[in-house]
Amino acid sequence: MILKNISLKNFTNYEDAYCDFDENINIFVGDNAQGKSNLLESIYYISTISSSRKNKDKELIKWSRDYFSISAHFFNKYGENKVTVKVIGNKKEVYLNNYKIEKRKEYIGYLITVIFSPEDLYIIKGEPALRRQYIDNELSKTDVEYFVDNIKYKKILEQRNILLKEFKRRSVSDALMDIWEEQLSKYGIKIIKKRLELIEQLKEISKEIHYRITDDAENLQIKYQTNIDIENIENSYRKLLKEHRQKDIDKGYTSVGPHRDDLEILINGISAKKFASQGQQRTISLSLKISEIEFIKKKTGEYPILLLDDVLSELDKKRKHKLLEEIENKVQTIITTTDLNDIENFFIDKGKIIIIQDGKVL
Numbered sequence: 001m002i003l004k005n006i007s008l009k010n011f012t013n014y015e016d017a018y019c020d021f022d023e024n025i026n027i028f029v030g031d032n033a034q035g036k037s038n039l040l041e042s043i044y045y046i047s048t049i050s051s052s053r054k055n056k057d058k059e060l061i062k063w064s065r066d067y068f069s070i071s072a073h074f075f076n077k078y079g080e081n082k083v084t085v086k087v088i089g090n091k092k093e094v095y096l097n098n099y100k101i102e103k104r105k106e107y108i109g110y111l112i113t114v115i116f117s118p119e120d121l122y123i124i125k126g127e128p129a130l131r132r133q134y135i136d137n138e139l140s141k142t143d144v145e146y147f148v149d150n151i152k153y154k155k156i157l158e159q160r161n162i163l164l165k166e167f168k169r170r171s172v173s174d175a176l177m178d179i180w181e182e183q184l185s186k187y188g189i190k191i192i193k194k195r196l197e198l199i200e201q202l203k204e205i206s207k208e209i210h211y212r213i214t215d216d217a218e219n220l221q222i223k224y225q226t227n228i229d230i231e232n233i234e235n236s237y238r239k240l241l242k243e244h245r246q247k248d249i250d251k252g253y254t255s256v257g258p259h260r261d262d263l264e265i266l267i268n269g270i271s272a273k274k275f276a277s278q279g280q281q282r283t284i285s286l287s288l289k290i291s292e293i294e295f296i297k298k299k300t301g302e303y304p305i306l307l308l309d310d311v312l313s314e315l316d317k318k319r320k321h322k323l324l325e326e327i328e329n330k331v332q333t334i335i336t337t338t339d340l341n342d343i344e345n346f347f348i349d350k351g352k353i354i355i356i357q358d359g360k361v362l
């Protein structure tokens with residue numbers, strides 16, 4: 001996929017901006033707080049119709065204005081497309097090639113981005129929820145069914161949790177609980193199966209990439225962690241829910257299921273969550289992101305667009321070089337930096353330099 005250009009109106013600190021992109025490398029250069037990350041965020045936003053930082057849409061409207069809009073032209077396997085999003089207060093309108101998009105799922109797969117920002121370090125050391133979010137995001141970018149099932153699962157989970165609390169106050173029929181558990185199990189199983197498929201593929205890809213980036217020094221392993229018996233998945237989740245019912249009533253929430261699962265990450269057999277250094281964490285999360293790019297290519301036949309926010313300054317020269325080798329001539333990439341010295345010359349020569357200053361693209 002290739003992003004041709006983007007136009008912003010009242011988006012964060014931009015009032016009226018336009019930017020053309022090179023189909024290979026683009027480098028946003030500027031001092032701190034000028035709008036580099038915001039411009040990257042606008043590209044992410046137009047690809048998922050939501051913020052990467054879990055910001056509310058409203059917060060992306062330029063202060064003291066009442067709307068923002070983003071418009072972009074891009075190429076994918078279907079040809080040239082134009083997408084426009086306009087957010088006015090709490091309302092959002094999306095148009096793809098001048099047709100109105102009513103639901104986000106209709107737009108899935110048109111424009112796919114993979115973003116890497118400093119916060120992604122937390123994928124390694126942070127709470128399990130962040131790793132689940134990483135998995136969910138990845139699957140939802142290319143798989144409409146997963147995206148929809150995940151929403152349904154969360155709604156049913158909420159219902160069971162409400163019922164658990166009711167149970168504590170007064171007796172509710174077991175049959176009612178059976179029904180919600182049956183539903184939870186149905187969607188939960190679908191979710192776990194797809195996550196296992198994803199991890200199975202990512203495992204192989206990320207191992208290879210990580211070996212290349214670390215010069216064969218680090219063996220990266222990833223494993224999906226669940227207490228559902230995956231050999232007997234059809235019955236296991238339902239059984240487990242029933243077994244945990246009393247405990248869950250006491251606690252007031254559902255203690256088993258894909259919403260509690262995790263991703264285990266090992267380097268040379270040792271838990272990365274516990275022992276990886278800052279540099280290792282960064283490299284692992286980069287390997288995972290690059291694997292994601294390859295996964296998306298395998299699944300859709302197209303490379304997504306890679307957005308790298310402030311990553312290069314933190315990597316040593318050798319790893320930086322390896323990273324750039326992985327993406328060069330393959331993936332349209334947009335990198336932000338405060339200092340061009342952080343980027344290798346051969347990259348600068350090839351890339352388009354875009355200067356960002358005070359909410360303006362110069």
Ligand SMILES: Nc1ncnc2c1ncn2[C@@H]1O[C@H](COP(=O)(O)OP(=O)(O)O)[C@@H](O)[C@H]1O
Nearest residue numbers: 012013032033034035036037038059061062063
């Ligand atoms: N809704 C908004 N309206 C106006 N300015 C905003 C809004 N949201 C963020 N900003 C401002 O945008 C500026 C640039 O942010 P950012 O893109 O993160 O800079 P950079 O990545 O270049 O360091 C920040 O100073 C921030 O206060």
Ligand SMILES: [Mg+2]
Nearest residue numbers: 036037038310
């Ligand atoms: Mg920034």
